[in-house]
Amino acid sequence: MLNTHYLNLPLSDADVRQLNVGDLVYLSGEIVLSAGLPTYQRIFSHVNEGIELPLDFQGGTLFHLGSLTQETPDGYEMLYLNPTTSTRFNPYMPTLIRKLGLRATGGKGGLDHTSTLAMQETGCVYLSFLGGGCSLLSQAIQKVTAVYWEDMISHYRLVKLQVNRLGPLTVGIDTHGQSLYDSLQDQAQSRLPDILNAMSAQRC
Template sequence: MLKTHNLQLPIDEISLRDLSVGDLVYLSGEIVVSAGLPTYQRLTEFVNDKKPLPLDFAGGTLFHVGSMTREDSGSYEMLYLNPTTSTRFNQYMPTLIRGLGLRLTGGKGGLDMESVHAMKETGCIYLSFLGGGCALLSQAIREVTGVYWKDLITHYRLVKVRVENLGPLTVGIDVHGNSVYEGLTQNALSKLPEILTTLKDERQAGSHE
C-alpha cells in the first residue's frame, strides 16, 4: 500500500528504508539545488580530487532543480524552483551519490542503473518532481540560506534553500534498488516485438491493396 511521508531534513538512511516506489513525499528543511551541467562536472572534479567543497552535503540532498535568486544588499530571495531532466547528469551522479554522502536526489525522468546501484549501496532515494509544477513547488520556498559558485549563472549555482512541505514528490527509486523507470523501460521493451510485428503486417497488407 502506497503511503504519504512528511520528511524533516536532514535525514538518515534508516528513516528512508520505509519508503517505497510510488510513495508520496513532502520535504521540510534545507535542500541543495542546481540545474547546471558545468556545476555537476565541477562537483565531480572536486570529489575525485578530494578538494574542499564550499558546503557540506553529508546526509543531505542534491536536486536537479533550477532556481532564480535575486540579490539585494547581500541577501538573496529565491523567486522560483523548477525541476530539470535528471538523465542529463547520469555520468556524474554515481560519483556524487557516493562521494557527497547523499540521502536524497531527484528531478524529472529518473536516473540510469549505475546511479540506482550507487543509491542502493549508500542508502539514497530518488524523488520525482512534478513536471510543469513550478508554481506549486515554489510555494514551499521559505529562505535562501546559502549561494555558492557565484561565477556561474544563477540557475547553475549551488543554492541551499529552506523549504516547508515541498511536494508532492514521488519516490521513483528507493533505497532497495527498485526503480519505476527501469520497470517502465522493461515493460516497453517487452512489447516492442509485438508492435514491430503489427507494423510489418500492416505495411505488407497495405502494399497488396
C-alpha cells in the same frame, strides 16, 4: 501499499529506508539544488581531486532543480523552482551519491541503473519532481540560506534553500534497488515485438 510521508531534513538512514517506489514525499527543511551541468562537473572534479567543497553534503540532498535568485538588501531571494532532466547527470551521479553521502537526489526523468546500484548501496533515494509544476513547487520556498559559486549564472549556482512541505514528490528509485524508470523501460521493451508485428501487418 503506497504511502505518503512528511519528512524533515536532514534525512536519516531510517527515513529513506522506509520509502518504496511510488510513495509520495513532502520535505521540510534545508535542501541543496543546482540545474547546471558545469556545476555537477565541478563537484565531480573536486571530489576526484580531493579539493574541498564549499559545503558539507553528508546526509543531505542534491536536487536537479533550476531556480532564479535575485539579490536584495536583505540577501538573496528565490523567485521560483523548476525541475530539470536528471539523465544529463548520469555520468556523475553514482560517484557523487557515494562520495558525498547523499540521502536524496532528484529532478525529472530518473537516473540510470548505475545510480540505482549506488543508491541501494549507500541508502539514497531519487525523488521525482512534477514536470511543469513550477508554481506548485515554488509555494514551498521559505528563504535562501546560502549561495555558492557565484561566478556561475544564477540557475547553475549551488543554492541552499529552506522549504516547507516541498512536494508532492514521488519516490522514483528507492534504497531496495527498485526503479520506476527501469520497470517502464522493461515494459516498453517487452511490448516492442508486438508493436512491430502489428505495424508490419498493417502494411500488408
